[in-house]
Amino acid sequence: MTDATTHAATRPPPPPLIEARNLSRRAPGQGAWLFQGISLSLHEGDQLALRGPSGAGKSVILRALALLDACDQGDVLWQNAPIEAAAVPSYRQKVIYLQQRSAMLPGSVADNLRLPFAFAASAGKSYDEAQARSWFARLGRGDDFLTKNARDLSGGEAQLVALVRALQLAPQVLLLDEATSALDAQTAASFQQLVTTWAADRPSGLDHGLSLGRALIWVTHDEKQQVSLSNRVIKIVGGRIP
Amino acid sequence: MYQSLTYLQVALAGALVLVNGALSALLQLKLGKQLAIAAVRMVVQLLLVGLVLRFVFAHSSxxxxxxxxxxxxxxxxxxxxxxxxxxxxxxxxxxxxxxxxxxxxxxxxxxxxxxxxxxxxxxxxxxxxxxxxxxxxxxxxxxxxxxxxxxxxxxxxxxxxxxxxxxxxxxxxxxxxxxxxxxxxxxxxxxxxxxxxxxxxxxxxxxxxxxxxxxxxxxxxxxxxxxxxxxxxxxxxxxxxxxxxxxxxxxxxxxxxxxxxxxx
Structure with missing residues (x-):
């Protein structure tokens, strides 16, 4: 598979944001491979769709890229460097994994938004309520939405809160695991719109030699979404890239 | 003051297990066997502990x-x-x-x-x-x-x-x-x-x-x-x-x- 096709041919491509090298993982306690020999690179500007039948291993690959599960073989690199154990939490604020039904924590919507700022990995970041309000306004939710109890949210609303909760940490990569498949068409469109805006609104340049660029990976069964949101597609069959 | 018990006195208390047995039979609880095992276990375990402790107490080491x-x-x-x-x-x-x-x-x-x-x-x-x-x-x-x-x-x-x-x-x-x-x-x-x-x-x-x-x-x-x-x-x-x-x-x-x- 070629990774650099979308990049200018005249200068060397910048290092990939994420590079997976020969990742393999077995089912815990069993011998069967969940996926095997997965190598891929995600460059800034990439909008990659992982495609394949149910059970092909797309979700587990996405979880492995978020370092949520340990792999039996292979490495995940962030901008060409291995990720030390102590750096995993801050990596997960740069590379955020969103699942199909994101969990809400007890409290209001605002409590859920404030939550990640209490983590040590968020040092230097702070909760910006005005920013949250403006995102929710774009999603058609009023100011009182922030005070709503997270328990009373519909599945779709919870997913929107999960997206805003992730975006406010200014991630560089979103890993979206069928993140809109449980949403009605209108909510899915709002969700998609916000993701597109986030992806397009990428800061340029370097910080301490590292790229600030943005990219995303979708796992989706929705073919229309695959066409409108991705500029690259990788097929996964039986836990492998054929 | 402290009164030492004879084995007869212990056996008298032990007879009370018959009350449980009778209740089990009367109410068809089918607990008779379990009850008998539990009672015997309790007596044997405690007697063994008593003997072990008597030995340990006597040889204070x-x-x-x-x-x-x-x-x-x-x-x-x-x-x-x-x-x-x-x-x-x-x-x-x-x-x-x-x-x-x-x-x-x-x-x-x-x-x-x-x-x-x-x-x-x-x-x-x-x-x-x-x-x-x-x-x-x-x-x-x-x-x-x-x-x-x-x-x-x-x-x-x-x-x-x-x-x-x-x-x-x-x-x-x-x-x-x-x-x-x-x-x-x-x-x-x-x-x-x-x-x-x-x-x-x-x-x-x-x-x-x-x-x-x-x-x-x-x-x-x-x-x-x-x-x-x-x-x-x-x-x-x-x-x-x-x-x-x-x-x-x-x-x-x-x-x-x-x-x-x-x-x-």
């Missing part, structure tokens, strides 16, 4: 006392790890470390700081004291393991949501840990609340039966209650932390698959 405490700790561990609804590899060792930390720390504190008897391993004091401490410690261990593993399985999605947003394993596990430790300490707090009101604690009862002044017996009981409370709390915290270190990897991953449902 530190290694006999230490040996008996090691055996008691092993038995307490086995009882503690049989209760939680989930099991994992290494559970017995986590249980033992927690029992040892909670139970032995309190035992040493009692021997060297509070009681300061000569010799410090006075078996008449240390063995029953450790029995009471370990008995409560094992409850703390099993509650700590059970509630922590329950929370981790039940709140897996919330924990993973926190990890996905950059929480360290300690930050993501904190709510489950506090809940487990809180629940593990509740029996101890309740025990202190009702001590002497609902029932007289076992040790105090024993001392009263052997003719000790009630206020002296109460003083001993207060010491024991504090030792039990601290031992159980330490053990609960230790057990929850040890499970935490197994279930959350050093790379801040929740390895919930390690916890298997216990086969009933």
């Amino acid at each position: 530190w290694f006999l006392v230490a040996g008996i405490i090691v055996i008691m700790s092993g038995l307490a561990t086995s009882a503690a790890v049989q209760r939680p609804d989930r099991v994992y590899t290494g559970m017995w060792w986590d249980g033992l470390m927690s029992v040892v930390l909670g139970g032995w720390t309190m035992g040493l504190f009692a021997a060297f700081v509070v009681l300061r008897e000569d010799p410090w391993y006075q078996p008449q004091t240390i063995v029953p004291l450790m029995g009471m401490i370990l008995g409560n410690t094992l409850t703390g261990v099993s509650l700590g393991i059970n509630h922590f593993t329950d929370s981790v399985v039940g709140e897996r999605d919330q924990i993973e949501a926190m990890l996905s947003l950059g929480a360290s394993r300690a930050e993501a596990a904190r709510p489950a840990l506090s809940k487990a430790v809180r629940t593990g300490m509740i029996p101890t707090i309740n025990g202190m609340m009702v001590a002497g009101i609902v029932s007289l604690p076992g040790m105090m009862t024993g001392q009263l039966l052997s003719g000790i002044d009630p206020v002296e017996a109460v003083k001993y009981q207060i010491v024991v209650m504090f030792l039990i409370a601290s031992g159980a709390s330490l053990a609960t915290v230790a057990a929850a932390l040890l499970v935490y270190r197994r279930v959350f990897s050093s790379r801040h991953q929740l390895q919930g698959w390690m916890l298997r449902e216990r086969r009933k």
Whole structure:
């Protein structure tokens, strides 16, 4: 598979944001491979769709890229460097994994938004309520939405809160695991719109030699979404890239 | 004053098991066999313990006392790890470390700081004291393991949501840990609340039966209650932390698959 096709041919491509090298993982306690020999690179500007039948291993690959599960073989690199154990939490604020039904924590919507700022990995970041309000306004939710109890949210609303909760940490990569498949068409469109805006609104340049660029990976069964949101597609069959 | 019991007197009390047997037959509870086994086990176990303790008390030596405490700790561990609804590899060792930390720390504190008897391993004091401490410690261990593993399985999605947003394993596990430790300490707090009101604690009862002044017996009981409370709390915290270190990897991953449902 070629990774650099979308990049200018005249200068060397910048290092990939994420590079997976020969990742393999077995089912815990069993011998069967969940996926095997997965190598891929995600460059800034990439909008990659992982495609394949149910059970092909797309979700587990996405979880492995978020370092949520340990792999039996292979490495995940962030901008060409291995990720030390102590750096995993801050990596997960740069590379955020969103699942199909994101969990809400007890409290209001605002409590859920404030939550990640209490983590040590968020040092230097702070909760910006005005920013949250403006995102929710774009999603058609009023100011009182922030005070709503997270328990009373519909599945779709919870997913929107999960997206805003992730975006406010200014991630560089979103890993979206069928993140809109449980949403009605209108909510899915709002969700998609916000993701597109986030992806397009990428800061340029370097910080301490590292790229600030943005990219995303979708796992989706929705073919229309695959066409409108991705500029690259990788097929996964039986836990492998054929 | 203290009255020694004859085996006939014991047998008279033992006849009361017939009351249970009659009730079981009358109400068709089908508990007759279990009842008979339980009664025989209780008598045999207690007689054996009595004989062993008589031997240990007669040969007041530190290694006999230490040996008996090691055996008691092993038995307490086995009882503690049989209760939680989930099991994992290494559970017995986590249980033992927690029992040892909670139970032995309190035992040493009692021997060297509070009681300061000569010799410090006075078996008449240390063995029953450790029995009471370990008995409560094992409850703390099993509650700590059970509630922590329950929370981790039940709140897996919330924990993973926190990890996905950059929480360290300690930050993501904190709510489950506090809940487990809180629940593990509740029996101890309740025990202190009702001590002497609902029932007289076992040790105090024993001392009263052997003719000790009630206020002296109460003083001993207060010491024991504090030792039990601290031992159980330490053990609960230790057990929850040890499970935490197994279930959350050093790379801040929740390895919930390690916890298997216990086969009933």
